[in-house]
Amino acid sequence: MSQTTTETGSNLSFILNKPYDVKFEERPKPTIQSPHDVVVAINYTGICGSDVHYWVEGRIGPFVVKDPMVLGHESAGTIVTVGDAVRSLKVGDRVAIEPGFPCRRCEPCLSGHYNLCIDMHFAATPPYDGTLAGFYASPEDFCYKLPESVSLQEGALIEPLAVAVHIVKQAEIKPGQSVVVMGAGPVGLLCCAVAKAYGASKIVSVDIVPSRLEFAASYAATHTFTPERKPAEENAARLLEEVGIPEGADAVIDASGAEPSIQTSIHVVRRGGVYVQGGMGKPDITFPIMTLCTKEVTCKGSFRYGSGDYKLAVELVASKKVDVKKLITGTVKFEDAEQAFKDVKAGTGIKCLIAGPNEKI
Structure with a gap:
């Protein structure tokens, strides 16, 4: 049986319908689909230029938003459920989420270049939903436990640091x-x-x-x-x-x-x-x-990140060799997510974080 907390919470999600058309919607909480999966309660999410591009244009190259899509992919959170086969993580662990996981079977994956996978499931890239929600399901090996010295806010910046x-x-x-x-x-x-x-x-x-x-x-x-x-x-x-x-x-x-x-x-x-x-x-x-x-x-x-990049990014922050805190301009409540997108588009500040709907600020 999977291990889970008794914690309840909102899975309120920030959804893009089409350019400049967003909404908040309560969606069903994700569940364990594989014994190697975990469910993460999202604490903080950073806004990336690609998120803003989807919000403005509704597409990036061949990736077109055809159905409502949850935005966001730079996230950190807390494990609330683990599958039967999960060994490296437990309920309560704080993690940075690598937002894309590959097929693990194609030639790029087998040659050690999984970022070039032909069947990558990447958060907030059509047709896959992103992480601007209360909860997100992920494979165990694409969640990286944060050392005690690294905050969840810093954890949300592991994604751009890995890039x-x-x-x-x-x-x-x-x-x-x-x-x-x-x-x-x-x-x-x-x-x-x-x-x-x-x-x-x-x-x-x-x-x-x-x-x-x-x-x-x-x-x-x-x-x-x-x-x-x-x-x-x-x-x-x-x-x-x-x-x-x-x-x-x-x-x-x-x-x-x-x-x-x-x-x-x-x-x-x-x-x-x-x-x-x-x-x-x-x-x-x-x-x-x-x-x-x-x-x-x-x-x-250079495209996204590959084997070892997320791990090194966490180590660079933990060892104080890279200070990501200085990049954080501010943090906004989840209900102010659209205003945060407007601010990023206007070039206000460097990196804005959105607190998850279950995170109080």
């Missing part, structure tokens, strides 16, 4: 290297922090918003740079001169998805360096392919 961990792994950052990060949103800032934890000696944060660069400088960046409305090569040349890396950066990470940033990035990376595309933007852009070729740049994409 940054994966990007920095793709960039192959080594101690003493120089890194340029395009975009000072939450993921860009966390890329700076993870690069610092990996031992990068020069970390440059690039953005067009002064307040974000001010925060980046106080957070993990050693240098900041504001591009101008000039050709990419000119911005790249000025950046390299100002931060003192005339031969180019060892690694450049784009966490913005903006075409000018991507173009500038290829001119910033050194010969034989690494470029990682972490941000998503327009499906097609103009790209300096000749520069990429003549420099023999290693160019990689």
